Amino acid sequence: MTAAATTAGRPGTTGAGAFTSIGRIDALDWALPLVPRDRRDAARAVLAFRSEVQAVADGTAPRPERRGRLAAWRLELDALEAGLPATPVTIALQQPLHRHRLPRAELENLVLAADMDAGGVMVAPPQCDLRLYARRSGGALIILLTAVLGDTSHAAGCFGLALGDAMRLTTLLRDLGSAARAGRLCLPREALAEAGIVAASTAEVLEHPALGAACGPVAATASERFLDARLMLPEVALPARPFLRAVLEAHEDLLETLQAQGHGTVFPPLPPPGRMALAARVLRHRLRGAA
Numbered sequence: 001m002t003a004a005a006t007t008a009g010r011p012g013t014t015g016a017g018a019f020t021s022i023g024r025i026d027a028l029d030w031a032l033p034l035v036p037r038d039r040r041d042a043a044r045a046v047l048a049f050r051s052e053v054q055a056v057a058d059g060t061a062p063r064p065e066r067r068g069r070l071a072a073w074r075l076e077l078d079a080l081e082a083g084l085p086a087t088p089v090t091i092a093l094q095q096p097l098h099r100h101r102l103p104r105a106e107l108e109n110l111v112l113a114a115d116m117d118a119g120g121v122m123v124a125p126p127q128c129d130l131r132l133y134a135r136r137s138g139g140a141l142i143i144l145l146t147a148v149l150g151d152t153s154h155a156a157g158c159f160g161l162a163l164g165d166a167m168r169l170t171t172l173l174r175d176l177g178s179a180a181r182a183g184r185l186c187l188p189r190e191a192l193a194e195a196g197i198v199a200a201s202t203a204e205v206l207e208h209p210a211l212g213a214a215c216g217p218v219a220a221t222a223s224e225r226f227l228d229a230r231l232m233l234p235e236v237a238l239p240a241r242p243f244l245r246a247v248l249e250a251h252e253d254l255l256e257t258l259q260a261q262g263h264g265t266v267f268p269p270l271p272p273p274g275r276m277a278l279a280a281r282v283l284r285h286r287l288r289g290a291a
Contacts, residue, residue, distance in 0.1 A: 138168030
């Protein structure tokens with residue numbers, strides 16, 4: 001670890017495991033058994049890294065301290081690339097980085113997405129910033145996982161951007177309530193203005209009768225990107241498809257649920273699916289195979 005990293009605050013570890021959205025079991029958790037066993041630890045390492053940096057952004061430390069810690073994580077990626085990782089998470093990433101040719105730029109994008117959260121960017125951001133956030137958080141994550149699954153092609157990258165956009169925009173809509181409690185409002189200011197929402201706080205926005213109208217454009221973009229991902233999935237390497245299809249379909253189902261219950265519904269935390277339900281989902285996708 002360099003002196004600069006130490007000054008910014010050495011990265012720590014929260015002990016977080018696989019990616020979850022606001023503490024819920026997500027498709028990326030239950031679909032892990034669809035990742036080939038010899039690549040599963042690498043997938044877990046990517047997901048754990050994402051969780052670690054997001055935990056910094058979601059923490060209660062003052063904003064400058066959180067951003068300093070995220071700057072330290074970027075320096076830790078330099079150390080990882082040089083073969084000198086200093087944290088449990090980056091040590092776990094060392095072998096996957098080289099074995100699966102993980103793009104370092106995408107690991108950094110996960111840190112940059114967390115920095116957008118920590119830096120206060122994600123409070124009614126401009127549409128361009130919202131799309132950048134989805135690309136850095138969702139797109140980077142799917143590209144990294146697709147690399148773990150053996151496909152680093154241009155086609156796989158395009159697929160990862162489409163699914164990552166759709167997935168992240170969908171979970172942002174689902175998590176409006178919990179994001180608001182963290183001081184974030186992940187709806188574009190253009191959509192809020194078009195819906196006629198002028199409010200002094202995130203709580204007022206969530207209670208506004210036109211909230212659904214402001215959510216509509218985000219949901220429409222997510223639907224378009226799901227369609228793009230479906231069209232591109234056949235171009236992804238066969239071994240990667242069962243996991244990626246499971247993630248795609250789970251988030252498509254989530255978006256349909258949000259649309260059926262009405263845009264702008266603020267959802268309370270949901271209990272995780274039971275073990276039998278998770279096992280049934282995994283079995284269904286295994287039986288479908290790579291068809």
